[in-house]
Amino acid sequence: MIEHYxxxxxxxxxxxxxxxxxxxxGDIKKINPELSIKDDEDIKRDHYILCRVCYNIITSxxxxxxxxxxxxxxxxxxxxxxxxxGCFKAARGCMNFGDPTLEFSWFPGFYWCYTIxxxxxxxxxxFFQSNGNCxxxxxxxxxxxxx
Numbered sequence: 001m002i003e004h005y006x007x008x009x010x011x012x013x014x015x016x017x018x019x020x021x022x023x024x025x026g027d028i029k030k031i032n033p034e035l036s037i038k039d040d041e042d043i044k045r046d047h048y049i050l051c052r053v054c055y056n057i058i059t060s061x062x063x064x065x066x067x068x069x070x071x072x073x074x075x076x077x078x079x080x081x082x083x084x085x086g087c088f089k090a091a092r093g094c095m096n097f098g099d100p101t102l103e104f105s106w107f108p109g110f111y112w113c114y115t116i117x118x119x120x121x122x123x124x125x126x127f128f129q130s131n132g133n134c135x136x137x138x139x140x141x142x143x144x145x146x147x
Contacts, residue, residue, distance in 0.1 A: 051093065052144050056119035058093035065089045065135060067107060072140065075106045085125055085137040093118050094136065096127040106137070 047061040064071055067087045074084045095118045100111035110128040115136060117124055125138040 048146050049138075049143050050146055051117040051120060051122055051124065052142050053122045054117060054120035055144075056093050056117050058117065058124065058138070058143060059088045059091040059136070063088045063090045067135060067137075073106070073137070078104050083125075084140050086140050086143075088136045088138055091115065091124075091136040091138060094124055094127070094138075095121075100129065112137075 048057045049059045049061070050056060051058055065087050067073070070087075072084065072086050074082060076082050094115040096113050096115045098113040100113045102109075102111055105112050105128070107128055107130075110130040110133075112126045112128050114123065115125050115127045115138070116122060122142060123139070124142050125136060128135055128137060
């Protein structure tokens with residue numbers, strides 16, 4: 001089953017997954033032109049959520065979802081670091097990398113891998129996937145809103 005997830009670039013039920021490559025930040029927009037915006041009015045109208053470091057558009061309010069009854073969750077990783085995350089059904093401004101694993105998954109049955117900002121490579125959270133279902137768990141203090 002895990003071999004299916006190791007493909008270099010694939011799409012599960014509309015969930016975009018980027019394999020992490022040594023790509024210059026400017027090249028990302030060539031790969032995915034939807035990451036660029038036309039003007040400030042587009043940002044204000046859609047209430048985008050941005051990377052706190054570089055202001056790259058990561059996702060928007062219309063992608064917020066609840067997992068296990070909540071949008072926000074607080075978890076510790078095995079090293080004891082505490083993360084406060086929000087769940088999103090899509091995050092086009094992210095790149096996912098690493099081999100998906102079930103080890104220490106905060107959501108039972110979901111494989112996870114890291115997700116980073118596609119512009120500055122700041123660690124933004126994790127991408128979770130299981131049986132065609134997928135979502136992003138993004139670290140809320142690494143994001144800002146444009147409103």
